[in-house]
Amino acid sequence: MSTPPAATPAQHPAVPFLKGHGTENDFVIVHDPDNALDLPAATVARLCDRRAGVGGDGLLHVVRSAAHPEARAMADRAEWFMDYRNADGSIAEMCGNGVRVFARHLQRAGHAGAGDLAVATRGGVKRVHIAKDSAPGAGDGDITVLMGRADLPAATVTVAVGARTWPTTHVDMGNPHAVAFVADLDHAGDLLTEPSYTPSAVYPAGVNVEFAVDRGERHLAMRVHERGSGETRSCGTGACAVAVAAARRDGLDPAVTGAPVTYTVDLPGGRLLITERPDGEIEMTGPAVIVAEGHIAPGLFAPSQTVTS
Numbered sequence: 001m002s003t004p005p006a007a008t009p010a011q012h013p014a015v016p017f018l019k020g021h022g023t024e025n026d027f028v029i030v031h032d033p034d035n036a037l038d039l040p041a042a043t044v045a046r047l048c049d050r051r052a053g054v055g056g057d058g059l060l061h062v063v064r065s066a067a068h069p070e071a072r073a074m075a076d077r078a079e080w081f082m083d084y085r086n087a088d089g090s091i092a093e094m095c096g097n098g099v100r101v102f103a104r105h106l107q108r109a110g111h112a113g114a115g116d117l118a119v120a121t122r123g124g125v126k127r128v129h130i131a132k133d134s135a136p137g138a139g140d141g142d143i144t145v146l147m148g149r150a151d152l153p154a155a156t157v158t159v160a161v162g163a164r165t166w167p168t169t170h171v172d173m174g175n176p177h178a179v180a181f182v183a184d185l186d187h188a189g190d191l192l193t194e195p196s197y198t199p200s201a202v203y204p205a206g207v208n209v210e211f212a213v214d215r216g217e218r219h220l221a222m223r224v225h226e227r228g229s230g231e232t233r234s235c236g237t238g239a240c241a242v243a244v245a246a247a248r249r250d251g252l253d254p255a256v257t258g259a260p261v262t263y264t265v266d267l268p269g270g271r272l273l274i275t276e277r278p279d280g281e282i283e284m285t286g287p288a289v290i291v292a293e294g295h296i297a298p299g300l301f302a303p304s305q306t307v308t309s
C-alpha cells in the first residue's frame with residue numbers, strides 16, 4: 001500500500017480549537033482524540049503567539065491515553081491524556097491550571113460529568129473533582145485537583161532581578177519551582193526576561209520562578225515567571241509550590257501535626273485555594289472557563305518558510 005502524499009497547507013483541513021483559562025492562565029485547546037495531529041514545537045509556538053496566532057500561555061493537546069506513546073501505560077487508569085506544551089513549544093510535566101481547564105473542556109464536550117475524573121499527565125495520573133454548576137451546563141463550578149505530593153530537595157539557589165537577590169526554596173511539583181519570599185511584588189520588576197539564578201546547574205531543564213509576599217495569616221500573593229512562557233497571570237503548580245514553601249517556613253507540616261493546612265494564594269489573574277493534607281497530597285481549587293471556540297487557519301500548521309535573498 002502506498003503512503004498518501006502529505007497535505008499541502010491549502011489542503012490541510014481547518015482544525016477546531018477552543019480557548020480557555022484558569023485564573024487567567026490561558027490555553028489553546030486542541031481536541032485530538034486519536035493523536036492524529038503533528039504538533040512540533042514551532043507549530044505550538046505559532047498557535048500560542050498572541051499577535052500572529054490564537055494566543056495563549058500554553059497549549060492543551062487533548063488525546064486519548066491509549067493513542068499517545070507517553071500515556072499508554074496510564075490508559076487503564078485515565079482515559080484522557082493532557083499533552084501539555086508551553087507557549088514556546090517546550091514540553092512540561094504538569095500544569096495545574098491547565099488540568100482544570102482540560103477537565104472543563106471534557107465536561108462541556110460530554111466526556112465527563114460533575115464529580116470525579118482521572119486525567120493522565122506526564123506527572124502521573126491526577127484526580128480531578130468537578131463541582132456542580134450553579135445552572136445546568138453553566139460551566140461555572142470550581143474544579144479541585146489532587147496535585148500529588150511536593151518534594152523539597154535541599155538546594156541553595158539565589159534568584160536575581162536587577163540588583164536585588166533572594167534565596168529560594170526548591171519545590172518540585174512534578175515540574176520545578178524556585179520560590180522567593182519578597183518584601184514587595186514590584187521588586188520582581190517587569191519580568192519581561194527570565195530572572196537569573198545561581199547555581200544554574202540545579203535546574204538543568206530550566207525552572208519556574210515564583211515571587212511571594214504575605215498578605216495575612218495563611219494568605220499569600222505571588223507573581224511568577226514560567227519556564228517556556230514568561231510572566232503569566234497565574235500558575236497552579238507555582239501556587240502549590242508557594243503554599244508548601246510558606247508552610248515549611250511557618251513551621252507547619254501536616255505530615256507531622258496530622259492537621260491539613262490551607263493557604264489562600266492571590267495571583268494577578270485570580271485566587272487559588274491550596275490545602276496540604278496529612279498524607280502529603282495537595283489539593284488545589286479554582287475556576288476553569290472556556291471562552292471561545294473556532295477553527296485554526298491551515299497556514300498555522302504549515303512549516304515555516306525560509307526567506308532566501
Ligand SMILES: N[C@@H](CCC[C@H](N)C(=O)O)C(=O)O
Binds near residue numbers: 092093094175208235
Ligand atoms: N501554568 C502552569 C505550569 C505550566 C508549565 C510550566 N511553565 C513548566 O514549564 O513547568 C500551571 O498552572 O501549573
